[in-house]
Amino acid sequence: MSAFVEYIPGNSIFHRLNPITKILWTFSVMIVCFLTENPLAVLSVFIVNLVIAATGNIIRQMYPILRGLLVFCTILSLCQVFFIKEGTVVLYALPWFRLGPVTDRGIRLCVLISLRMLSTASTVPILLMTTPMSDIITAMTEKLRLPYKYSLMLTIALKFIPSFIDEMNQVMQAQMSRGYNSDTKNPFRKFLIIIPLAIPLLITSIQKSRLLAISMEVRGFGSGKRSCYKDCSMGNADYIAIIIMASFVLAGIAAALIT
């Protein structure tokens, strides 16, 4: 399915970085964005994210996500901006009646919050689009010592979402072919209406997970110590990236301490 965040093969610098470096990146973006109060600083973080997405050739896939985030931020800002009373009033929502005052501090804060949201929330899709899930898992188990079972659970759950949606479509189509009609005005029927969809979905999901469990078991899952064929060591680019990120984080901390 196309609506989901999935790995998009590529060979950009960012694609080739170690998954750990990229995970550290998402955390440093978060730390820096929440340490600084300066909208311009957060904006530059966001621009860097966009540049990374552009070099990774995933701008097109990022577009719907960014648009969604933007809509969300706008709504959030509109809800919030009228409740901030500090600062000087710069405009009114209804100027004729001098109703709904908006202050300069209010605007600044909403812009800051929106930018923080955009910057931090866009890192995760960029991470997932430039890194195969299996690499993230391997890196997490090998480097961060996360128990393999948990990391695998995570992968399977993530992989399951698109196939679940496909399955849902199949079920929907099969029932529609039997005259099933999902739009009804009757509220009682509205509740009953999901049963023909939910039950087959549940059953096929259980079948699938059982099959998966068996197929993993026959291939020796859980039989003892694991080995790993992928090389997940860090390269020079990783160290450079980590040093850069660390300096930004430290600068952010320093700036926060001074003010």
Next chain:
Amino acid sequence: MILAENVCYTYRNGNNVLKNISFEIKKGEFIAIIGSNGSGKTTLLKHFNGLLKPTGGKMLVNGMDTRKTKTSRLAKYVGFLFQNPDHQIFCSTVYDEIAFGLKNISTRREDIRQRVKKAAEKLGLESLLDSNPLTLSKGQRQRVAFASILALETDIIVLDEPTKGQDYIESIKIMDTVRELNEQGKTIIMVTHDMELAALYAKRIIVLRNGTIHLDGRTESVMASPEILASSGLKPPQIYMLSYMFRKYGLFWNVHTVEDMFRQLLAHLEGSKNVSIG
């Protein structure tokens, strides 16, 4: 009954699957749609009851434009059997499962009882009407799904690989039921990977290749062109291959069954005891 005019279909992810498909299907036809995996067979089938609407061209079913008609309404005219019965089974008894579609198209209560029984009998499910479908075998579940379509008593029946995962006897049983329905005047359109079954049962064959119609004609003539079929990644049943090879040697036999082949061969051998073939 069904008229496709330059039907094109592109999935939302930009996957252009059907390209300028045109054909007409008349009442009472028995059609097999064949083609290699991913050639667009299922996508085409889903156009017959409006599950997918053409992104270009037009599809008319019983004179109704599928783009303007809901699938739940087309369900009265087109029965559609999906590959996986587990995508539709949700009732706790076989009876309820078969009756589900009938309730949807608001059939009268006394009719429901009768039509469920009739459909169950056709597929040998009478003794299982009170069982839980989930406890049945895959083959039986497939038949329950089929019965739930049959009960709708639609004029057109669309089948997506109805014999997939069934053993030989089960396949033949299903196909015999399908043939019986066709003899009663129902229009049958089925997708199959089994060239033997297609040759044995269908009267007309449509070959899809990369979303275009590669061949469309009577079963005998389509199967008698192995070279063209090969370019679609298909191979006709052996009896057609044999017949084709004989034809290449100037023996103009056009036979489609083992019995016919045997009889003609025998006659030929008796007629020319001293001539060696080839």
